[in-house]
Amino acid sequence: MNAFHEIDLKNWNRLSKFRYYRQFENQLFNITLQANAGALFRFARERRRSFFLMTLFAILKALNQVPEMRRRITEEERVIEFEHVAALTTIMTAGEEFTMALTEYADRFDEFLVRAAPAVEAAKQGKFDPEVRKRNDYICASCVPWYGFSALSQAALSLKQSIVILAWGKMNDDGMIPISLQLNHALVDGIHVGHFLKFTEENFSHPERL
Numbered sequence: 001m002n003a004f005h006e007i008d009l010k011n012w013n014r015l016s017k018f019r020y021y022r023q024f025e026n027q028l029f030n031i032t033l034q035a036n037a038g039a040l041f042r043f044a045r046e047r048r049r050s051f052f053l054m055t056l057f058a059i060l061k062a063l064n065q066v067p068e069m070r071r072r073i074t075e076e077e078r079v080i081e082f083e084h085v086a087a088l089t090t091i092m093t094a095g096e097e098f099t100m101a102l103t104e105y106a107d108r109f110d111e112f113l114v115r116a117a118p119a120v121e122a123a124k125q126g127k128f129d130p131e132v133r134k135r136n137d138y139i140c141a142s143c144v145p146w147y148g149f150s151a152l153s154q155a156a157l158s159l160k161q162s163i164v165i166l167a168w169g170k171m172n173d174d175g176m177i178p179i180s181l182q183l184n185h186a187l188v189d190g191i192h193v194g195h196f197l198k199f200t201e202e203n204f205s206h207p208e209r210l
Contacts, residue, residue: 002086002105002137007071007079014187018079021186026159030182031190032151033197035204038175043207049113052143053120055168056103057112058210059179060087062199063139063164064105068192072136073162073184085164086138091123099128102138109210139164148172152180162187 009015021027040058044051063069063085070082084105090098101123103116122128132138140163147170154165165182179200181193203210 003083004080004137007081009079012079017189018186021184022077022160024159024185027184027186028156028159028161028182029185030151030153030180031193032149032178032180033193033200034176034178035197035200036175037171037177037204040204040207041171041175049109050117052145053103053113053116054109054207054210055143055177056087056089056116056141057109058203058207059141059166059168059200060085060103060105060112060139061210062196062203063166065199066192066196068188069139069164069183069196071162071187073160073186079187082137084137087141088132088138089120089140090142091120093124093126097126099123099126100132101128102132136163139166142167144169146170148176149178149180152178154180154182156182160184 012018037055040054041051044054067081070085072080072082074080086102086104088100088102091101092098101116101119103112103119106112106115144167149169152167154167162184167180169178171177181196183193
């Protein structure tokens with residue numbers, strides 16, 4: 001598990017909002033964004049890199065730039081903020097089934113690829129360590145490359161969960177891809193989603209910096 005620090009709830013400026021939303025039966029909200037990935041796609045094709053992994057990294061890097069999306073609520077109602085979070089992503093196997101691959105975070109794509117590529121290849125063979133699910137320092141990320149979407153609601157194991165659930169869809173002719181997020185309102189507001197979109201658009205527009 002990655003390093004983290006605990007939020008001092010007594011001195012947290014969000015405490016009243018946090019307590020308010022923790023009373024809700026359903027604390028989750030879903031939102032779908034649009035971002036232009038055309039430059040990223042062209043860069044990946046020219047460099048013969050995986051567009052899937054470059055997109056995953058660009059999104060994961062953007063999310064890690066938003067502290068609120070690195071926060072989790074523990075079973076003891078503590079709020080912790082991880083130094084960074086990984087991505088647990090779905091991978092298609094033979095027979096149109098899927099399993100999961102844990103892709104650890106790195107500051108640069110080349111470093112990310114060193115660990116992500118073998119994890120993805122293992123997942124394609126159906127290999128997955130269920131012990132990973134005992135962690136909470138990751139987001140759940142899925143790519144649905146067969147179609148685009150204008151809205152998407154994610155499944156929820158619990159309506160109080162705090163792990164970010166994310167999916168992105170097929171790129172259209174204008175280079176736009178949809179990105180859907182499921183977030184816990186006790187931790188995240190619309191402005192934080194706006195920060196995430198800004199960072200994602202920057203990463204998509206300047207793939208040479210990744």
